[in-house]
Amino acid sequence: MNPSQRPLSPHLQVYRPQWTSVLSILHRITGVVLSLGTLAVVWALVALAQGEAAWQQFTAVLDTGLGTLVASAFLLALFYHLLNGIRHLVWDTGRGLDLPSAFASGWAVVVGAIVLTAVVLGVVL
């Protein structure tokens, strides 16, 4: 590898983590996770279209302990990214950028994501 000598983005590990910066990097991490989750949704659609046998293969993976755990993690990532994405869209209008508001909305996003995930899992499982 021959990395270029151009300036780098700030390295995460040289900053002391703060509530707001942890939530910020979580938005990116959940985004990457959801990119894979969206491929799983595409897999589900294709399996549905292919017929009963393909669909049973898909649900068999989903019904294993690991499959259920991964699907639940996708759901938590989905609700976190959805709520924190709304938080970002509000920021884009110039509102809620002061520190107390940013901390409070951060808590609302985390609690909201956990509650929504628990509710959906409670209905679906």
Place this chain on the structure above:
Amino acid sequence: MSLRHPLAKAINHGAAGDGVGHWWAQRLSALFLIGLTAWLVWALIANAGQSHAEIVVWLSQPFHAAMAGLFAVVALYHSRLGLQTIIEDYVHHRAAEVGLQVGVMVITVVAMAFAVLAVIQIALGAAS
């Protein structure tokens, strides 16, 4: 002394180039995904524990078929925009960066094609 406005000199010479278009595309797709994600949760709850045949009937309704196709396409598009930025930020080896960008784009387009064709097949009642 140049009479050209400083802004006219700066335009198209920044590091970002077409960043504003990317920014808008990401925000607009995010806005659409709020509604489409609500539909996805509805779909999950409505079809929990249902058989293959029952899910296919539910999904073949025009509204739900349209939402399924839109969710897949818009979510994949939004994913590609986000992954593009993450690769730009963290992958500093030029060849690796270009390879990853092309790979993500190819997977995105292929997944879009599969999703749309699957939804059309379901909507037309051709899913076995």
